[in-house]
Structure formats: structure tokens, C-alpha cells
Amino acid sequence: MPSFDIVSELDLHEVNNAVDQANRELGTRYDFNKVDATFELAGEVITLQAEVDFQLQQMMDILRNKLVGRKIDTKSLEIGEAQTVHMRARQIVTLKQGLDQPFSKKVVKMIKDAKLKVQSQVQGEQVRVTGKKRDDLQQVMALLREADLELPLQYTNFRD
Structure with a gap:
């Protein structure tokens, strides 16, 4: 997955x-x-x-x-x-580096509100996003790039 x-x-x-x-x-x-x-x-x-x-x-x-x-x-x-x-x-x-708890919850809420077919969960100072298709994950990345967030985000550990 x-x-x-x-x-x-x-x-x-x-x-x-x-x-x-x-x-x-x-x-x-x-x-x-x-x-x-x-x-x-x-x-x-x-x-x-x-x-x-x-x-x-x-x-x-x-x-x-x-x-x-x-x-x-x-x-x-x-x-x-x-x-x-x-x-x-x-x-x-x-x-500032690392995602604090309130900001992580905000990111998870944004992903859930977009009604994409992915699951997101907070893991310490990062948010893990999983989905069935790679395209769904790329939609999440595009959504977060377009959002005007107060912290710069990077997307790491991409697994297929």
C-alpha cells in the first residue's frame, strides 16, 4: 500500500x-x-x-x-x-522545524475535508499518509502545496 x-x-x-x-x-x-x-x-x-x-x-x-x-x-x-x-x-x-501537535491535526483535518481516498495519522513530528493508489497520494501533495500553511512542508519516505 x-x-x-x-x-x-x-x-x-x-x-x-x-x-x-x-x-x-x-x-x-x-x-x-x-x-x-x-x-x-x-x-x-x-x-x-x-x-x-x-x-x-x-x-x-x-x-x-x-x-x-x-x-x-x-x-x-x-x-x-x-x-x-x-x-x-x-x-x-x-x-522552526518539526510539526507540532495542533499543526499536525490541522493538516490531517485538511486531508479528511478534501474527501480523498487516503488515511492520515500523526506519528510524532510527522504525518503519515497511506492510500490504495499513488494518484491519491499525489492529490494530497498537490492539496497541501496549494494551501497557504505557516510552515514549509516536505514529503519524504515515499513508498509504492
Whole structure:
């Protein structure tokens, strides 16, 4: 019986490369000349530090461009508020990956509401979809691609 898994994962190696590229661009940009501004990646948290919050907005644009260039969806970013403390501006960006329980239930409900001949079930941080025909599974993929969801989805472990 054909099946596949719906997941939301990030390639952290590509994220690391994007952050490194963004740091290099800060060093070469004229508007950041002689400015103490950095991007730091620690686990699944990117910290932006600059002298004023206007620079944080520019840095956020640089980071988005580098992530898109590395084929990482910017929907997976959870952007925190900019904080200014002791003449330093700081902003925390959290990377979201994995499907939490409410989001998984929302995906399962969307699939059931479409009345396709498939079964879907939540398995930890992923949703397994099974059906009798491969075409039914491809319809589910098309349905989820068209839906405007707050997380980027990948389809893995496709078995025939």
C-alpha cells in the first residue's frame, strides 16, 4: 500500500552556510563599515546584534536573501522583537522545524475535508499518509502545496 510522510525539516548545514555568507556580506557592505554587527547561530537560534535597531532591519533582509539563495523557506523563521540594551540592539530569530501537535491535526483535518481516498495519522513530528493508489497520494501533495500553511512542508519516505 503506497504511503509517504509529511515533515517540516531544515538543513541546518545550509542555514549555517547562509549565516556565514551574511556575516561576510556585513564585512563588505559600505553602510556597515566600522559598525559592530554580527549574526550568530547557536543550535536553532540566530542572534542578530548591531548598534541600532535600523541596522537590524537591514541585517534581517540580508539574512532572508541568503536563506532564500540556499533554498531555505523563510516561513520557518520565527522573528522576535528587537531589543535595545546599553547602546546595543539585538534580535532573536528562532528556526522552526518539526510539526507540532495542533499543526499536525490541522493538516490531517485538511486531508479528511478534501474527501480523498487516503488515511492520515500523526506519528510524532510527522504525518503519515497511506492510500490504495499513488494518484491519491499525489492529490494530497498537490492539496497541501496549494494551501497557504505557516510552515514549509516536505514529503519524504515515499513508498509504492
